[in-house]
Amino acid sequence: MTAGSSDKLWKLDGVELAWLIRSRQVSAREVTQACLDRLDAVNPQINAVVLALHDEALAEADAADRAVARGDELGPLHGVPVTTKVNTDQRGCPTDNGIVAFKDLVATEDSPVVANLRKAGAVVIGRTNTPGFSMRWFTDNDLHGLTKNPWRGDITAGGSSGGAGSAIAAGIGPISQGNDIAGSIRYPAYCNGVTGIRPTFGRVPSFNGTAKGTRPISSQLMAVNGPLARRIRDLRVAFQALSAGDPRDPRWVGVPFAGPPVTRPIRVAMVVDPAGLGVHPAVADGIRRAGQVLADAGYVVEEVEPPRFGEAAQLWAAIGNDDVMAQLAPPAEQYGDQGIKTSVKLWMAQGQAETDPAVRFAAFRQALATREKILGEWQMFFEDRPIVLAPVSAEPPYPHDADLIGVEAMGRMFTAQRAQLAVSVLGLPGVSVPVGLHDGIPIGVQVVAGRYREDLCLDAAEIIEARCGLSTPIDPRA
Known part of the structure; x- marks a missing residue:
């Protein structure tokens, strides 16, 4: 590193910084100070990091x-600055989840993902914003305020890991921790022109000691932790670091990162318009x-759709609305702000015409059974076509608060996000990778594979990135 260049360290990716x-x-x-200086310079414009940890x-x-x-002996992220999300326990920090009433809910121990980042040598420089209760595709709340997209200030940074995506796109550390139950890693990556991986459920351990009560069954099936990064090679290293086992999560499964060989050339199912419901x-x-x-690059790409794609997406409401959303x-x-109150009501309005609790419970049970059936059909599909290439969203990133307009608008958004929802319901891995800009706004794709085949997703995404990836970090724009 040449003299006088330390002020540019924040531009480098995590793998290079570690080396x-x-x-x-x-x-x-030097590296940490450079990223903290960048945080101080740009965060006032985007409000991505809501708790800076300079001294720590x-x-x-x-x-x-x-x-x-x-x-x-040094870990793979030794000395690399990272950020963590305010809905994830970090010792000595509030797990406020964007809620005013929880601003003093201070964790006494690290969650598994934060502990794993530390074990890999990472340095936590700040905590990133999320919508209230982390259940919107838009990052805003009464406690911390609105997070802006550094590409354009009038569009969403995504949610719920919107602060994570915005931070790394603007150069506040190369890697951010996020979590995903309905697209909350993949959508912020999409909106901010960076990469993000939703791992197979059970791959990355999760646990929050500050949480009271038990997790709904649908959360156990669909909610996962994972990283966002500017580069796929950082995403690969961070994902592997986060995957170290922890006894606090009984879902965790230790699976090799490299799966068994697949027949080559690898066949890819390209899905331009899932379920034929329209795409921008x-x-x-x-x-x-x-x-x-x-x-x-030598893949065999065919325009074909996995079985019952649209039905899989609809299962999110059938399972999640009476379980996750009803509990929320x-x-x-x-405790929530007006944004989360309105958004929850509109989410629950999707597919809930039936009011009889007994009928709804029967439908919930049937949806869980259908989920298993469709997952089996997808797994058979992956035997012939190990990769699915699909949208992240069927629409470019939305203006702020587009989810609060009304039931019809939320329904259209739910339809547009169907590829994210289907992957969440089935518990599959998916990588969001940018492929360019539309009117100055990032556009990306989602690479999906069978259970525990994150390696296939990352390999394909890295090839796409090499030809189509966006140049980040960027200075925030109005």
Whole structure:
């Protein structure tokens, strides 16, 4: 690293930063200070990081430098600055989830994902914003305010990991931790022109000691933690670091990162318009562009759809509305801001014409059984076509608060997000990777594979990134 260049360290990806620190070309303190300086410079414009940890981060960086000096064995993210999300326990920090009433709910221990980041050597420089209760595709709340998209301030940074996506797109650390039950990693990655991976459920351990009560069954099936990053190679390293086991999560399964070989050339099912419900021309163009890139790289790309794609997406409401959303509705009404109150009501309005509790419970049970059937059909589909290339969203990123207009507007949005919802319902891995811009706004695609085949997703996404990826970080724009 040449003299006078330390102020540009925030531009580098995590893999390069870890190598520079390990080879003693720069110190972890220099890297951390550069990212904290970048945070101070740009965060007032985007409000992505809502709790900056200057003193703690510099102390962690100094400890990382001492480890290098001693010749200790170093983790893959040693000295690399990262951010964590305010709905995830981090020792000594509030797990406020964007709710005023929870601003003093301070965690006494790290969640598994934060602990795993630390074990890998990462330095936590701040906590990122989320919508109230982390259940909107828009990041705004009464406690911390609105997070803006650095590409254009009038459109959503996505949700619920909107602060995470906005932060890394603007250069506040190369890697962010997020979580995803209905697209909350993949959609912010899409909106901010970065990458994000939703792992297979059970792959990355999750646990919050601050949480009271039990998790709904649909949350156990659909909610996962994972990283967002500017580059796929960072995403790969961070995903593997986050996947270390933790006994606090009984769902966790230790599975090798590299699955068994698949028949080559690898066949890809390209789904331009899932269930034939319509897709924006820019999104369709992005899917076809990514498909051509994979074809040029030797994949066999065919325009074919997995079984019952639309039905799988509809199962999110059938399962989640009476389970996740119904459990969320009372605390949202009691503690939430107007945005989350309105959004929860509109979410629950999707597919809930039936009011008889017994009938609805029967429908919920049937939806769970149908989920297993469709997942089995998809797994058989993956035997012939190990990768599915699909939209993240059928529409470009929305203006702020587009989810609060009314039932009809929410219904259209629910339809547009169907590819995210289907993957969540089935518990499959999906990688969001950018493929370009439309009117100055990022557009991306989703790479999906069978259970525990994140390796196939990441390999294909890295090829797409090499040809189509966006140049980030960027300076925030009005």
